[in-house]
Amino acid sequence: MKYIDEFRNLDIAEKLYRLIDEEAKDLRQVNFMEVCGTHTMAVERFGIRRLLPENVKLISGPGCPVCVTPKDYIDKAIALTAIDDIIVFSFGDMLKVPGTNSSLLKQRPSGKVKVVYSAMDAAMFAENNKDKRIVFLGIGFETTVPTVAASIKYAKKKKLKNFFVYSGHKIMPPAMKLLARDKHVNIKGFLCPAHVSAIIGVKSYNEISRKYNIPCVIAGFEPLDILQSILMLVRQVRSKKAKVENQYNRVVKASGNIRALRLIEEVFSIKDSEWRGIGVIPKSGLILSKRYADFDIENNINLQEPKTSVDKGCICGSVLKGIKTPLDCRLFFKKCNPNNPYGACMVSSEGTCAAYYRYRK
Numbered sequence: 001m002k003y004i005d006e007f008r009n010l011d012i013a014e015k016l017y018r019l020i021d022e023e024a025k026d027l028r029q030v031n032f033m034e035v036c037g038t039h040t041m042a043v044e045r046f047g048i049r050r051l052l053p054e055n056v057k058l059i060s061g062p063g064c065p066v067c068v069t070p071k072d073y074i075d076k077a078i079a080l081t082a083i084d085d086i087i088v089f090s091f092g093d094m095l096k097v098p099g100t101n102s103s104l105l106k107q108r109p110s111g112k113v114k115v116v117y118s119a120m121d122a123a124m125f126a127e128n129n130k131d132k133r134i135v136f137l138g139i140g141f142e143t144t145v146p147t148v149a150a151s152i153k154y155a156k157k158k159k160l161k162n163f164f165v166y167s168g169h170k171i172m173p174p175a176m177k178l179l180a181r182d183k184h185v186n187i188k189g190f191l192c193p194a195h196v197s198a199i200i201g202v203k204s205y206n207e208i209s210r211k212y213n214i215p216c217v218i219a220g221f222e223p224l225d226i227l228q229s230i231l232m233l234v235r236q237v238r239s240k241k242a243k244v245e246n247q248y249n250r251v252v253k254a255s256g257n258i259r260a261l262r263l264i265e266e267v268f269s270i271k272d273s274e275w276r277g278i279g280v281i282p283k284s285g286l287i288l289s290k291r292y293a294d295f296d297i298e299n300n301i302n303l304q305e306p307k308t309s310v311d312k313g314c315i316c317g318s319v320l321k322g323i324k325t326p327l328d329c330r331l332f333f334k335k336c337n338p339n340n341p342y343g344a345c346m347v348s349s350e351g352t353c354a355a356y357y358r359y360r361k
Ligand code: SF4
Pocket: 313, 314, 315, 316, 319, 326, 329, 330, 331, 332, 333, 336, 337, 341, 342, 343, 344, 345, 346, 347, 353
């Protein structure tokens, strides 16, 4: 555990807080946004947000893949379970997300919904159960996509005709560009995601930083990583020179993971995609490329547009954009809690509402 202890040293944390305090003291209000669910959890767990000076605000953005998946995707996934020979495979945190009339969790006793740890498990199940059509729910950012791409390549190699992916995958930089332009949120710096950056690399943020004059710092997950990254953002704001810096250089490389990027490029194509609460963001989603189109469930089944309802009282959308926090939601803690989630932000282990509930209750 020594390795982790070094990144949780209290004396160094105090020094970093003092430096942030000193260097930010003559700045106007600055809003920095973290766009990674694991950062959101760490920030709440270690109380980082509450200890920052008043004029340095850390806002949570759309960093949780389950949270940004629109409700109609859940409704369509549930509709798939009604088809006789289809079994839907998913990561566990998708199960509790409420659809309009049901959830995948409620469908589970029928045996039509199964939880797996990887897309490859679903592909191997398909290989051993050729009388069933297996649909894997592809949810996640650039971090998860290469593993799903590998399962699709495996299915092609094995000539499987019964394995499909329903792709709800999203890519992060287009959402950051949209938020960078949003005057309501008025972001002065991004704490860039760690895992995603390990795949896409440092240079993927150059355009955001240059075009919108926004400082970007790729941050690790430990408290000292996050504090040092905030200090780096404060220094960039002071210098009035926006650039991309890599605090997490023990993991993230300039060009990212070339092999993983090639895999994504081979198996997927970029498309416009809807993000819960944000709307359609151009070129922010992934569908299967022409070469692998046979494995795209949307090319094999005509999924009817569901009558998806709007969540009454849930302000997940505003929370995901950083305009509001869970504390602004009248359902938070009372009616909405992890045992009875109203919105996706309370369901996922990386959701902002779940983080606030867990560490502030
Ligand atoms: S607390 Fe619950 S109802 Fe409120 S925004 Fe979060 S998920 Fe939605």
